[in-house]
Amino acid sequence: MERQDIEVFLALAEELHFARTAERLHVSAATVSQTITKLERRFGAPLFRRTTRRVELTPLGRQFLDDLRPAYAQVQAAIAIATAAGQGITGRLELGYMSAAVAQIVLPLADAFRDRMPGCQVAIRETALADLFGPLRRAEVDLSVLPLPADEPDLTVGPVLLSEPAMLAVPREHPLACRPHVSHDDLAGETVFFADDLPGYWIDHHLPVRDRTILTVPGFQEILAYVTSGHGVAIVGTQTERLYPRPGLTCVPIAGGTRFDYALLWRTDRLNAVADAFLSHVTN
Structure with a gap:
């Protein structure tokens, strides 16, 4: 046959x-x-x-x-x-990711890749929001699925694996909580929480308003804690209510098509054979 x-x-x-x-x-x-x-x-x-x-x-x-x-x-x-x-494609791929929703995509991709490449192993590692590019630069991971934008001269941005609408996380008693949607203009004068050490262009992309107050905290869980307790608001993805539910927290859609895109990134000068094979697996 x-x-x-x-x-x-x-x-x-x-x-x-x-x-x-x-x-x-x-x-x-x-x-x-x-x-x-x-x-x-x-x-x-x-x-x-x-x-x-x-x-x-x-x-x-x-x-x-x-x-x-x-x-x-x-x-x-x-x-x-x-x-x-x-082809010399054997070894271990260290794959970084950020957010629980991305993990739900990464794990099946890793399993399918191992099935196609039995000589390769895949280990996943969660990346903190406050240290987005650190694991790549420290060579702790070969590839990482991270939220865009990523305007870093030493990093290459690959295919987008997840795209989700942006939402505004607010306490349930907040005046914006009962709105069907909000705009970026509605955030003028609000205290908006972001994680520590995020690039300025990343914050500007997600909060394109001039009249703003920004506070930074160590990570995503801390952001949700401060928002829930009424200290401010935060821009998050739709996954937040489903995967990170908290009593007293609600999420309101942000108008204008604002989205969170998560793409594969790697160090431009460091792409080994296993990582390259995984990229081909994802895109083909």
Whole structure:
């Protein structure tokens, strides 16, 4: 059997839909149909039952799937190992991230990368908001998923992995808490909390108003504590209410399409083979 024949059968066995299988494999529906017909001729019996409403595996198709899937996975793993070894792609990737919502994206990506590159390991490390670029510059991580903007001459910004609307975190009794949305102009005169040591351009990007009072504290949890206790407000992502809930805290949408984007970053002069392979895995 040709490799394409196997991939077509396995994909159709999962999708049970010719058009979706064709779209997934980037081939025509006719190619999928012809491939399955060829296999059925070879085996002398149908692998799928087709009607105008549904596609389902026959008993022979189910048996073939159960026998083929683990064997094909072993072949794919062997190919991946040989390819990685031949290209020198082995080792450990130290992957940084910031925020719980990003962790929910990073972990599946890391798992899928390990499946594709069995010679590689991935370790994740949380980065503090007050030390965004430190782990990269200290070479503690190879790549890091961080909130933008990142206008740093020694760092390269890669693909965005998460984008979420910005919200204003306020105490429930705050006058803005009952508003359907707020604008940046509404923040004039408010005390707005940010983490220590954030670049000035980062604060300007998220708080583009002149009449403002900024206070900085060690980290994100401290920001939420001060806001909840009525000391000020903070600009946060939509994940805050879901992943960092606090009694007495509410989040109001910020009008104007303001967003938090989280992108992969790396040191421009330091991108090893494993990190480069992970980038290719994410973007392809």
